[in-house]
Amino acid sequence: MGESYGQSKYLLVLKDHATHYCELVVADTADSSVVTEALLDWHSRFGIPPEWVSDNGTHFKNEVVAELCRRLKSKQSFTLAYSPWINGSVVRANRDILQVMRAMILEYKISYKDWVGLFTGLQCPTPLKEFYLLETGELQTVPDSDAIDEFLEKLRSSIHDMHKDVEDQREKQRLLNKKRQRGENLVNFAVGDFVLRSRVDEKRGNKLQVTNRTFMPHV
Template identity: 35%
Template sequence: MEVAHDSIMGGHLGVKKTSDRIQAAFYWPGLHADVTRFCRSCDICQKTIPRGRVPKVPLQKMPLIDRPFKRVAIDLIGEIKPPSEEGHRWVLTLVDYATRYPESVPLNKVDTETVAEALVDIFSRIGVPEEILTDLGTQFVSECMEEVNRLLSIRHLTTTAYHPMCNGLVEKFNATLKSTLKKLCSEQPRQWHRYINALLFAYREVPQESTGFSPFELMYGRTVRGPMQILKELWTKDVDTPEVKNSYQYVFELREKLEETLEIARENLRKSQDSGKHYYDRKAVNRKFTQGNKVLILLPTDHNKLLMQWKGPYEVEAVVGINDYNVNVGKKSKIYHANLLKLYVERPPEAVQVAAIVEEPAELDEFDGEELLELGDLHKKKGVDDVKLGPDLTEDQQKELHDCMGDFTHRFCDVPGSTSLVEHEVHLTSDVPVRSKPYPIPVRDR
């Protein structure tokens, strides 16, 4: 099997091709099962298997947020090349979970102090959220950022390592932001920072498929007056005259409208979430790991962050969530999502039990047939006198017990016998002999 699979001429092919190659010259019972176990435990094959061959686990639903800016998702885009004329190389993005309302700030650098100041600037316009969700970037998990979160009473949530899907809301917005910026500033690439506010307005004005409302409408309770509304007014000369209301009536109606739209948006979000999970789980497999399992982890290569490869094996230390596991990766432990893990199959030690019969003619001549096969003596050798009695018995007790055993000398004998006390009958279901199925023989050997 090593020659057919692991060697240079073997090529580390699959189970079927390796089995066919072996069967062309050799055969033994259970060949296919042995080859299957051997190929699945190949260290090189396990570490070079394509990512798509490992099935993903079922999607877990995120909790629905029904209050604006209760939870926001935060991320960084960059490094953007070329930088803007003012030296901006990165963009800090923020998206609200309830309304999908986005915010973006261009940055010259992404140290913790700069990111914290930009977040405080955004919070001064939209309010301080209760929870923020970020990745494990050093800007977000530093001691300075922890102190900012403590002062503002913000609960900081983080994604697992190398699993941006957990923060998919802001990642999707980042893709839209980069794609739109590329189209808007194709002629003046160093002016991209000037288009961010216009891009944000366009994003806030359009209804979201998941909620059914635009982020601006969910945020302010009214439709924004944008370019399309202005063009309509110029063409139709029809300008809506707002109804005169007092402050109390306006606030009351606005509150009712916001509550109604948010409730509808929440229901639309639930339906969109169920639909997305249905399509995602069509090819998903519920893979579970337990403490002590050996796993391979899909990690970036040392030379390119975007190229991933299987590394390991590492040991699972604990189960910390439905699909999250604490894995010991050497000197420290990290939490990884199940989609980045694959069970490692260890190959058993190379120990084979072999029995060989060696015939030496010179030695066989020294023995005759009777010495090669020794049969046990069927004559009586031991009897009642050979029974050992307990030392605690007195002489009278030993004599009495010896006389009692003398009445059953046929029981105290080393020669096998039979009894008539019990009978056992064997009933056959059929007179036809039972024939065992022969082992399959390769076609070429038939």
């Protein structure tokens, strides 16, 4: 980010891949202590992610962060720096952050060295705002809803019925395939179809008579 009137020169960007929530941490130096403190602060509020993805910077790839990863039972993965085909979402987030900072510096007509004060005053929207209170740093208790339980029960029942229909169709297809392999003649009509039936008419000298009938199930 460049120099400021204080000692802060770096901005650490943490991004959640699932929700695309970003968190920015102002730092004086880019070292393992800043990364470790930021990760512990993130984990204390949002939980432990199963995997960390970062570039091969020395502030990420070191024994301190590796030991933290081992103790938190997470997996650490590394990518090449400035590789949009691998970590394009983070590269795009960094570009957007720089654009927003430049625009706000021009809007408020302040020196570019005052970027720290401008950054700390931003209130970034987050999908977790319904559960996490930024003002107090506490989690908000979401009341239970009977409608949610009822909806989930209907959803489970619908999925169960759908799987049952699929299994029935699969079993029917399996039986038909076995009949084809044995060379049996398959019935190509269903209940309610019109079929031609031939029978011997004894009143007319044992001649065949073709009639049109509707195929009905046996009762």
